[in-house]
Amino acid sequence: MFHAYVLAASLYLIWRLVLPLPVAKMWRVAGTLIVLIIAQYHAIQIAIFGSMFSPEMPRSWIIVCGWAFCSLVLLTVTILVLDLISLGMRVLSKDPGRIMTTRNKTIAAMLVGLMSVYGVQQAIQVPPIRRVSIKVPNLPPEFEGMRIVQLSDLHISGLFDAAWTRELVAKTNALNGDLVVITGDLIDGTPEARQHDVAALGDLRASLGVITIPGNHEYYFQERRWRKVFEQLGMKVLINEHLTVDRGDAKLAIAGVTDEVAAKYNGAGPNLSKAISGVPVNVPIVLLKHRPESADDSAAAGVAVQLSGHTHGGMIWGLNQIARYANGGFISGMYRVGAMTLYVSNGTALWNGFPIRLGVPPEITELTLHTRHH
Incomplete structure (x- = not known):
């Protein structure tokens, strides 16, 4: 079920964030593939290492892959929240157009990426x-x-x-x-x-x-x-x-x-x-x-x-x-x-x-x- 949930989240992110991007088709296809690969990071681990709990690869790779997956999850949640706000404004007969702009979604993605960098650093420290x-x-x-x-x-x-x-x-x-x-x-x-x-x-x-x-x-x-x-x-x-x-x-x-x-x-x-x-x-x-x-x-x-x-x-x-x-x-x-x-x-x-x-x-x-x- 874990992999199914992650796949569903990635498809939602592709639909709401990647496909609407005003770029050439090849870049949207590339973005779609990147999101799908990140989303199936744990399934790939199982295929290669036999377990998603113990990837036997360099620590730096684990950190980068973990950061990418965490960013994907947080970005999906962020886009979902923005969509719900837009829906609420539409129900209230207010213009939601200024929320889900390409600019705002790009800013959200950058902020989430930075937040994930901080969050990963906090997670892997020797604890206080x-x-x-x-x-x-x-x-x-x-x-x-x-x-x-x-x-x-x-x-x-x-x-x-x-x-x-x-x-x-x-x-x-x-x-x-x-x-x-x-x-x-x-x-x-x-x-x-x-x-x-x-x-x-x-x-x-x-x-x-x-x-x-x-x-x-x-x-x-x-x-x-x-x-x-x-x-x-x-x-x-x-x-x-x-x-x-x-x-x-x-x-x-x-x-x-x-x-x-x-x-x-x-x-x-x-x-x-x-x-x-x-x-x-x-x-x-x-x-x-x-x-x-x-x-x-x-x-x-x-x-x-x-x-x-x-x-x-x-x-x-x-x-x-x-x-x-x-x-x-x-x-x-x-x-x-x-x-x-x-x-x-x-x-x-x-x-x-x-x-x-x-x-x-x-x-x-x-x-x-x-x-x-x-």
């Missing part, structure tokens, strides 16, 4: 630090002020490569957090393709360790093999299970579940009851779950804090409010769900096939735990 305080019911005094550094949706690939990963790890380690957690979608690509790019993850350091869970993208690329790689890099991978961290006699449970897509790839689907089985009732539970939409179930099960990602924060301000409906109403930041606190990261990176952020920055999240008194 976002500091968040979370109040946890019945948090033992020993864990007051504990700092958890959350990474999510790294999507390590030809775009977010070894150099980017090394910078990310250095910036994360500089926080000197007590615990580092990664809430899924660490990679795009096979272990063979990504072995050099992920190597720096082995340098992540925290006094209580580094814990991760699989996201949907791990399952696209043989999650069991990736699990072994992550373990070799010194990370603990939680598969519907938990562990406890201790400070003196006090305990805090860190639980992790798999992703909903696991069953399609012969993996175990998320099983919260199994993950928290055996946790004493007086021990607060921090749950790592890639997708946020089932937060109500987590709260009902007695989870104190759920850390999620997956949404990338919606990536574009305004459109993020549409994207939240596909994620149970949760898109970015902190939510109270019953007695539980849900935190949804904007993501440390994102999928290389639509590498743009406008008003929704990536993040390395430093979460500080505090006691919440009833």
